[in-house]
Amino acid sequence: MNLRIKSFIQDNGLIWKTPIAAALSWELAKWGGSNHPYLAPLTVILCMQITISKSIQFAWQRILGTIVGVALTSSVVPFIGLTGWSIGLMILLGSALVKILRLDNIVMSQVTLSVLLVMYFQSKMPTYPLDRIRDTVIGAAVALLTHILIFPPDSVKKAKNDISKFADHLTMYFFKTAQWVEAGCTSMETWT
Template sequence: MMDFIRSKGVVWKTPLAAALSWELAEWAGSKHPYLAPLTVILTIQLTVDKSIQFAWQRVMGTIAGVLFTASIAPYVGLNGWSIGLLLLVGALIVTWLRLDHAIMVQVALSILLVLFFQSKMPSYSLDRIRDTVIGAVVALLIHMMIFPPDSVKKAQKKMIHFADHLSNRFINTALWVQEGCSPSEAQTLQTQLQTLFQELHQTTTEIDKAEQSLRYNLLGQKKRYILKKLTRQMHQLRSGYANLADMIRVLVKWSESGYFGNEDQRVWADHLNTLAELIEEWKMELDDPAAYSFTSAASSPQIKAPTHMVNYQYPIALYMNAEQVIQDFQNADFPNKIL
């Protein structure tokens, strides 16, 4: 039950906040208390910062729309043309002030509803402003103070899955090298690499969501510490992906050159498997830092260039990168290119 309450706040927070806001609106004298829970339903989002953003936009748009319409409605009457005219003027003002589109929507809704209800229910304008504020405040207080949304665990799970897939890509690359670097399999590796890149982007997005969810969490100091560590570890995963992509590119070129001998293939298949094992160990530490002690620096694997190649490894790496830049840009397709 507690796990459900913590993880499914959006399920029970909205009904709770809606009920409280209705009662508060009635207590404040509103004749249209449904406007408060309506604001609650619209305000509570998956993250607190999104909720705050929408609450601010709704309150500001409602106040602006109500004041604008209440001051002009007695002079224009109620018909299709007056509605269209006021909506146009309101949209032009919002555009001129360079406000968000969501505010324009709230202004438009307030103009339409106030223009329609003003003559029939004179209290509607005041009720709309007051109840909107009540609903927004109640929604934010409940969302922020009672089990605020936490995306840190979800982000951590995404990172663990990505680390697992990254390790598998190293193993697949080792197998490809061991079996002779088939050109057809090389294309499969590139496709897998693109899929892995998409997953990397999704994992990075999840980290960003976790950061946003903690931005207004007043009691999330421990979670912020965990997220800070996850952010550093995310840099390691990005670096691991970038290095794998570079290694595959170099291995493809090496195999195409005809100088990638059997002994070289054996050595690099072993190296790639060693790197896969290292990532697997790193993933275990990410999964449960308290229960697992990561390999110490003294016992970590060593993969270094042979002594006779030490003086050549850096210029060769630079030449490879320079060649890649040339390939990336020499065939750039520019529309309207002047020759």
């Protein structure tokens, strides 16, 4: 019984770890002085992936994209203002920079998202750019620590189950092939 409960808790980790990490990241962002603490749980939600390696990869890409987008926008927007054309220009510059640096498309989406949001909110809330970076780092750190330290996903178990299913499937087709050969390789027989 104890093993079943532990297995249930571990197999459904994303369901219960995400809200715990989101709540914790909100409180840490508020404690850190953020005026926009929703950015930390947003990052938690995005960074909680099915495997630890995917979570680490997404967290890194989100942090990098956010920093690049905020830095680019904060340095250029005071000179060009906020219009639809300036938004388009900044997204183009951010996308081109990501392409020149040969970064991943996820980084590009984080850069362009940061460009848009910082352009819009910076004039209304001057602390937004700093809050965005700080809260993104807080959210990513909380997501990763929660995911890694509290009932980490068991990728080996999943891989073992997948390989077992594949082996069963392959065995069935070998068996059907052998039957087909024994029956004289008739062209009319179909498999499902």
